[in-house]
Amino acid sequence: MSDSRPALTKDSVTRRGFLKVTGAGVGGASLLTMLAARQAPAQIKGTTLRILQWSHFIPAYDTWYDAFAEDWGKKNGVKVRVDHIPHLEIPARMAAEFAAGAGHDIIYNGSSILTRLYYKNLVDLTDVADTAAKKYGGWIPSAKSLVEVEGRWYGLPIFYILAPMLYRKDLFDQNNLKAPDTWELARVAARTMKAKGHPTGIALAQCNDANLMWRSAFFSFGGTEADPSGDHPTLDSKELREFLKFAKAIFDEGMTPEVFSWDDASDNRYLASGIACWIHDAISAYRTTEDTNPDVFKNVVLGLEPQGQPGKRVSVAAPNVWMVWKFSKNQQAAKEWLAYLVDNDLEGMVQSRGYNMPYLNDRYKKPMPVIGSDPKLQILQDFPKIVAFYGYPGPSTTPIQEIVNTFVFPDMITRFCRGQSLEDAIKWGVGEYRRIYGKYKQA
């Protein structure tokens, strides 16, 4: 369905740009939203829209989102209800809704993107995506790998979450260490400072962080999970061996065995408690430290994804995608709302204190909200060029999702770090990949 609204958009963009540059804060934001509000077609008046999404790490974002949705609903005569559950539980809820043939209209996926599993039962959102692309300079390259099936988009990516390096400049300076611009420098730093009571840590447990962070390092070392088509696993390689040897080295020299018990929050606490010399984590850790340990916080600095091979940086991000069920009785309102959300994705970025990163090229014009104005966060603006998602360089296919959900990749590293031989650990990991890919080929 084509966009039948008048060309408000050009003016809105200019005004939005103006407000952004003048640094209007919350006040400007509400003006912004009013300006960007479009009058949706009459046929959605009087309907109900139910949205399911996660409990955002930044609670203020949820508060804003709920109010924002309600406002839009009021302006368009739609009753909007937003429910929040933790992102880890969303797959179960999706399965239940699908089995029931009823539930929410819009459903969200975070990290575990199940669009390909459910695409036959999701509404084709290619039109909304194309409109956004036209308006905002196109989608970043990795966006379509998340939701595209047979040329059509069955989900709308709204934002992703970056995981930069967060390091203690004071500790680095005290020890004459160079900023961790390469993984080797990071390892040296960890080794030096572990001896002084400031080790580092990257989770080697069955949690989200373990899946994300180690892959960043692996891909930066030149490794790949699958081929660009996504059909074949390409895990087994020389780069894998180099990476694993590095991982074990950095674990032995710079980390403690407690990383085997970490959950997604542990590295946040590690940094906030003042112990970690650096961590590789989303900026939720930065915000946690800001809130609970101001002394440490003033010394925390962000860094770009370290290089593995010279010049190669790949940062694995946690994607977030919105989808609309085919059984939804209000697909029109759902699409309207999603289009509106995309128009205001920068607002979401502000409300999440810089956490949510947009997928549209134009958004990256500097300075970006929040991260553009905070000198420490400015480096984040350089990430989009190096962002990748699970399955790199291929798309996030269903076998990759299963591999992610059963934590094969971090488990392989754990085995090696715990003493299994390199070849045995690789044999297990590669074997699991092959086995899981094989299952989906049969289907």
Place this chain on the structure above:
Amino acid sequence: MASPRTRRQKEVRRHLFLYGALTPYVVLAIFPIYWMAITALKQDPDLYRMDQFPLWFHLAPTGKNFTYLFSHTHYGAWIVNTLVIAIWVAVITLLTAGPAGYALARLRIPGSENLGISVFMTYLVPAIILFLPLSRVVALLGLQDSWWALVLVYPTITIPFCTWLLMGFFKTVPMEMEEAARVDGCGYLGALIRVVLPVSIPGILTAVIFAFTLSMQDFLYGLAFVAPGDQKPVTVGVPTELIRGDVYYWGSLMAAALMVGLPVAILYNFFLDRFIQGITGGVGK
């Protein structure tokens, strides 16, 4: 006959021995609760410290975590939901498992022995698969996203066990009482109501307590069937809304746990004697 003084001495020694021996058990059982309480009452900077005595406060205790529960989450609604759900489930369980237990115990139904055994089989069916077809049933009945869905589903967990429990109970009611009532012209139903029920109160209370316990043990069904925050029971609300991604709100989590746990524990304590009596009678002797 030992003299009164040595008897008293023996008693005192026995008590001391018992207290000493029981201390580890009490500590084991209670310490986590105490720890939860301390965590709930501490301020955050006081909590995340490793270099000081953790078992007491260093900054003033705060009620902030408790008030957070009521101001920022639907905790009040969760508690009410949990209670109401538990009561309804207990009622449904009694109305279905009670008669069934009686029928199996007293009415000499052919195959009652096998039916009694098959009760256990229902617990082997994995919930992680069950919840999918059940969600279709829930949706068909229009109960999706309301706590009524849980009222519908929880009896599947409580009915088999309570049927078996009550079956054992009713077997201990002396036959003569029933026969006498029937001879007096009550008929089967009359005998049941007028004679058997009053005697089986301990058994019924036991079944009620179990229904309560089992309905508070669930996590998956609540998660799958109830998404809106104010419809959740507390067992689902706490893990889903007080853990946000990689941030655990430990203070509030513990406060939430405490406020649910203590009243339930007190209630249990009150019924414990009947409970024990119940189990004793409940297993066929």
Place this chain on the structure above:
Amino acid sequence: MTLSTSSGGPDAASARAAAVSITVRTRPRRWFRSQAARRLGFGYLLLAPAVLYVLLLVGVPFLFSIYLAMSDATVGDTNASFIGLENFRAAFESDVFYIALRNSVLFTVVAAIFKGLLGTTLAFLLLRPFWGRKVIRGLVVIPFTLPISISVLGWKWMYDSQFSVINWFLSQIGIIGRYGSADWPIWLGQPLLALSACIAVNVWRNFPFSAIVLLAGFTSVPTEILDAARVDGTSFVQRFRHVVVPMIAPILLIGLLFDTVFTLSDLGVVYLLTQGGPANATKTLPVLAYQVGIQAGALGRGAAIALFLFPLLLPLMILLLRNLKRREY
């Protein structure tokens, strides 16, 4: 018409009932008004709600889950084809499955041993009245009364790799070193410790229940029998083995059975503590089934894993319960 299905009840009543039914049998035309018909009719009526409830909401979904286990269903696809025992075969090929199976069995057995030990000793201590018994009993029961999801979170905080109060205590009394030293246990991070930690939570939660059940059993042994045995000059151990144990065997076995089934099918404890890690050290069958079937969406395979223990436990259960019924006297 058999009378043996009823237990308890003196012979006189049975004889009377037999007499009544014999009388009735000579008047077949009014059978439906007979005592037997009324009794059975009433019985079926009473049974109906429970049976219907369970059949519809458990039985039918159970058949559905068997169908799933033998199909290639995924969460998003209603068109699934029958593939026989392929899912089970595939499960056997994955070594994570064997790890999960081993963990499940180990977990249940070790937990049962500890629950038995703690429960029995506690029951003994609480057997005879003493001043404050009610209070202590009330305190000791608390772990069982707390909802699982909540108490597990409390333990997760107690096991934290940095702030664990258990470690603080152990380090204070010198058993382990300070934070950061090699012997600071990472409860949820070292494979053996993690499994022990999960088992410990299960034991903590359920040992009060074992104690109460055993207590009930002990108190149900008629004192006359115990006294008679004492008079006969038997020792405590002999009395225990030959008198008490046979009498409480039914209760023990039922309790054990329930506990086994609930522990083997429990998802909550491991899921909330470790999600199955580190490196599958705590992965049990339900957790694996959930991750494969629901979170990754391969429903057929998940169902196969979840149902795996069913054919093993079922005959065991039937055997046990048949044995039990025969013991009743």
